[in-house]
Amino acid sequence: MGELAEVRRDGDLTILILGDELARDLDGTPAMAQGNLIYARSQTLAFYLWERLADPTECSNRFLKIALPTLGLRLRDLVISPQSHQEQFCLLLISELEAVIHHEIGEAREESLRTVLPRLLELFPQSRLELWIRSLKDALAEVNEHGRLAYLIAERNLASLGLMLAFQPGLYPLLLPELEPAFWEVAKGGDWEPLEKARQAALWRLRRDAADLNRLLDLHRHRPPQELQAILAQRFLAPLGL
Numbered sequence: 001m002g003e004l005a006e007v008r009r010d011g012d013l014t015i016l017i018l019g020d021e022l023a024r025d026l027d028g029t030p031a032m033a034q035g036n037l038i039y040a041r042s043q044t045l046a047f048y049l050w051e052r053l054a055d056p057t058e059c060s061n062r063f064l065k066i067a068l069p070t071l072g073l074r075l076r077d078l079v080i081s082p083q084s085h086q087e088q089f090c091l092l093l094i095s096e097l098e099a100v101i102h103h104e105i106g107e108a109r110e111e112s113l114r115t116v117l118p119r120l121l122e123l124f125p126q127s128r129l130e131l132w133i134r135s136l137k138d139a140l141a142e143v144n145e146h147g148r149l150a151y152l153i154a155e156r157n158l159a160s161l162g163l164m165l166a167f168q169p170g171l172y173p174l175l176l177p178e179l180e181p182a183f184w185e186v187a188k189g190g191d192w193e194p195l196e197k198a199r200q201a202a203l204w205r206l207r208r209d210a211a212d213l214n215r216l217l218d219l220h221r222h223r224p225p226q227e228l229q230a231i232l233a234q235r236f237l238a239p240l241g242l
Contacts, residue, residue, distance in 0.1 A: 001021065001022045001023045001024070002018035002019065002020060002021035002022055002024075002041065002043070003018065003019040003020050003021075003022070004016060004017075004018060004019075005017045005018060005019035005042065010105060012036050013036050013037075013038055013105065013108055013109075014036060014037050014038070015038045015040065015101060015104075015105075016037065016038065016039050016040070017040045017042065017097070017101075018039065018040065018041045018042060018043070018044075019042055019043065020043055021041065021043050021044065024044070028044055028047065028048060029041075029044070030044050030045035030048050030100050031045070031100040031101060031103065031104050032104065033104040033105075033107045033108040036108070038101065038104045038105065038108060040097060040100060040101050040104070042093065042097055045093060045096060045097055045100065046093050049089075049092065049093060049096060049163075050082075050089075052166075052167055053075060053078060053079065054079050058075065058166070059075060059076065061075075061166050063162040063163070063165045063166035063183070064162060064163070064166050066158065066162050066183075066187045067158060067159045067160075067161070067162025067163050067166065068092075068159070068162075070158050070159045070162075071088050071091050071092055071095075071159050072088050073085060073088045073089075073092070092159065092163075095157060095159055095160045096160055096163060098151070098155075098160075099148050099151065099152060099157070099160040099163075099164065100148070102146070102147060102148045102150075102151035102152075103138075103141050103142060103147060103148040104141070105146050105147065106140070106141035106142065106143075106144045106146045106147020106148060106150075107137065107138070107140075107141035107147075109144070109145075109146040110137070110140045110141055110144050110146075110147075112140060112207050112210035112211065112214075113133070113136065113137055113140065113210050113213075115214070116133075116210075116213055116214050116217055117133060117137060119217065120133045120217075121133070123225050123228070123229075124225070124229055127229070128233070128237055128242055129229060129232055129233065129236075129237070131170075131171065132171065132236060132237060132240075132242065133213075135169065135170070135171035135172070135175055136175060136206060136209065136210065138169070138172075139171075139172060139175040139176055139202070139206055140203070140206050140207070140210065142164070142176070143176065143199045143202045143203045143206065144203055145203075148160075148164065149161075149164075149179075149195075149199050150199065152164070153192055153195055153196050153199065156192060158186065158187070161183060161186070161195075162183070162187075165179060165180060165183055171240075174240045174241075174242075175202075175206065175240075176202050178198035178199075178201050178202050179195070179198055179199075179202065181194075181198070182194045182195040182197070182198035183195065209236065212235065212236075213232070213236070216231060216232060216235065
């Protein structure tokens with residue numbers, strides 16, 4: 001439960017942006033898509049950002065060293081004296097809120113896993129395949145035409161791009177290996193074209209994997225789950241070293 005700060009429309013999508021939250025469960029997800037509804041939680045996102053930035057293990061994060069100075073911030077200064085840097089932190093929060101909203105828009109508009117995702121979650125819960133398919137879903141949401149990366153490229157938003165790579169979850173480096181080299185090209189010379197090419201290359205490859213997944217599930221739909229799991233693991237997990 002929270003105060004509704006803003007309502008947006010994006011085609012058939014309704015985006016509800018929450019401000020101060022009055023009550024919450026244990027879930028700390030800053031944004032989520034459910035059907036045609038997208039929820040974005042600014043207060044929860046602020047807690048998430050602070051928790052990540054204040055983590056001592058992030059003090060040498062190479063991406064943060066590029067991202068934060070674009071907003072006039074140094075990580076050490078922010079952690080030591082957060083009250084003195086509230087203005088810059090709020091700018092970062094506004095930037096990140098738009099970024100996570102566009103991730104959810106990308107997820108809501110991605111059709112390639114629409115039918116196979118629930119089937120895999122039902123067949124192979126708590127498995128490496130579940131971890132992979134969830135990561136594939138999120139990676140596609142990042143790089144498709146409607147997602148976070150396309151938005152960041154259009155806005156030339158180096159701060160949120162750096163945070164996206166600084167806090168990327170476990171399988172992202174395996175699923176999106178093109179992004180880090182392209183980030184350094186942007187950071188070095190300000191040329192965003194390599195990143196757009198990397199986005200398109202990653203999208204093509206991931207949609208090819210999604211198409212193969214649909215094809216294999218249809219081809220082997222009558223096989224026992226154990227055999228199907230072995231086939232899918234050999235095709236999709238083994239090349240990633242999983």
